[in-house]
Amino acid sequence: MSKDDVVAKLSDVFRQYGYEGASLSKISVATGLSRASLYHYFPKGKEEMAATVLDHLYASLEINLLKPLQVKGNPLDKVRAMGKTLDLFYNGGCSSCFLDLLSIGESQPLFQSPIQQTLSAWIAALADVLVEAGQDVVVARCNAEDAIAQIEGTLVLSRCLGNNEPFKRAINNLPKILGL
Amino acid sequence: MSKDDVVAKLSDVFRQYGYEGASLSKISVATGLSRASLYHYFPKGKEEMAATVLDHLYASLEINLLKPLQVKGNPLDKVRAMGKTLDLFYNGGCSSCFLDLLSIGESQPLFQSPIQQTLSAWIAALADVLVEAGQDVVVARCNAEDAIAQIEGTLVLSRCLGNNEPFKRAINNLPKILGL
DNA sequence: GTCTATAGTATGATAGAC
DNA sequence: GTCTATCATACTATAGAC
Numbered sequence: 253m254s255k256d257d258v259v260a261k262l263s264d265v266f267r268q269y270g271y272e273g274a275s276l277s278k279i280s281v282a283t284g285l286s287r288a289s290l291y292h293y294f295p296k297g298k299e300e301m302a303a304t305v306l307d308h309l310y311a312s313l314e315i316n317l318l319k320p321l322q323v324k325g326n327p328l329d330k331v332r333a334m335g336k337t338l339d340l341f342y343n344g345g346c347s348s349c350f351l352d353l354l355s356i357g358e359s360q361p362l363f364q365s366p367i368q369q370t371l372s373a374w375i376a377a378l379a380d381v382l383v384e385a386g387q388d389v390v391v392a393r394c395n396a397e398d399a400i401a402q403i404e405g406t407l408v409l410s411r412c413l414g415n416n417e418p419f420k421r422a423i424n425n426l427p428k429i430l431g432l
Numbered sequence: 433m434s435k436d437d438v439v440a441k442l443s444d445v446f447r448q449y450g451y452e453g454a455s456l457s458k459i460s461v462a463t464g465l466s467r468a469s470l471y472h473y474f475p476k477g478k479e480e481m482a483a484t485v486l487d488h489l490y491a492s493l494e495i496n497l498l499k500p501l502q503v504k505g506n507p508l509d510k511v512r513a514m515g516k517t518l519d520l521f522y523n524g525g526c527s528s529c530f531l532d533l534l535s536i537g538e539s540q541p542l543f544q545s546p547i548q549q550t551l552s553a554w555i556a557a558l559a560d561v562l563v564e565a566g567q568d569v570v571v572a573r574c575n576a577e578d579a580i581a582q583i584e585g586t587l588v589l590s591r592c593l594g595n596n597e598p599f600k601r602a603i604n605n606l607p608k609i610l611g612l
Numbered sequence: 613g614t615c616t617a618t619a620g621t622a623t624g625a626t627a628g629a630c
Numbered sequence: 631g632t633c634t635a636t637c638a639t640a641c642t643a644t645a646g647a648c
Contacts, residue, residue: 297625405581
């Protein structure tokens with residue numbers, strides 16, 4: 253199993269249980285590797301595991317979300333494409349947001365900076381598309397924040413209600429939420 | 433210290449660290465009670481603590497949120513009043529949502545039912561106000577879900593960005609989000 | 613009702629064999 | 631690179647003194 257495969261498994265565990273809930277036992281079961289083997293891949297332990305997942309997430313975000321938003325093209329089409337990517341990434345609303353779960357409890361101070369940077373990059377890229385579509389800079393920023401908050405919020409509702417319809421609706425309504 | 437005071441302290445710890453992150457050590461420090469004393473109040477341990485906080489939360493929700501929505505009155509005024517209550521409850525966006533944090537990891541199966549019921553009651557009460565304001569039943573339900581998702585999502589953004597402006601904006605825009 | 617002391621288990625992390 | 635065995639610590643929970 254390659255390290256990337258391990259990181260993918262790690263991501264699943266962290267975004268289901270959070271940092272403190274993701275014990276090495278759970279991680280060991282999920283990856284099929286013993287505790288000691290995990291320390292071969294991540295000598296600094298759990299903190300390095302989460303940090304690595306965050307790094308991979310940011311890289312994936314850049315490729316799959318930010319770049320497609322930044323290329324020349326119709327703003328509405330780009331927003332719709334983002335919706336499809338998000339639907340895939342969040343498993344139709346059934347998977348939680350990794351940034352959300354790492355931003356709570358003791359992991360918050362550990363990863364505050366990369367979490368903030370990652371989310372800010374997403375907001376900025378989305379706002380740029382709205383400016384491209386003719387929106388005022390301040391309005392675009394607010395719309396981008398509100399849309400991402402709607403995504404994050406419907407993921408919370410999905411978890412609490414066991415119902416992903418609000419998430420699906422948010423994805424479909426993205427253009428409207430963004431004022432397009 | 434009365435049991436209600438203890439429950440209030442418990443609530444703070446749980447909604448900062450989540451269920452698994454809220455160790456008895458942290459709870460002991462926050463309440464000023466020894467571990468053993470905590471077991472005097474909650475013989476069944478941590479699970480009973482969280483369940484009790486959930487009970488108190490639902491009771492508080494009924495009194496401070498649901499009842500004011502159900503009394504006769506102008507829908508717009510009632511929504512604005514709800515906004516002020518939420519602003520207080522979430523400490524201006526600086527405190528996380530207890531339901532959100534209890535819905536992750538190992539605590540999810542433990543408290544799924546009361547979490548779902550509590551959130552559903554809120555959504556239903558809010559939707560009723562919108563129906564009262566003349567909205568179609570289905571539309572009202574969607575608007576209520578979307579507004580609560582916006583609140584929950586801006587709380588996540590607050591945590592991740594260290595910036596509560598999206599939350600403040602969501603509170604101010606509640607009437608608009610709800611289609612009033 | 614609060615405490616100290618402690619049991620039993622799970623945790624994160626290491627050492628060292630293969 | 632993967633493992634078994636183990637350390638030191640933290641965890642939830644309990645017993646029993648006052």
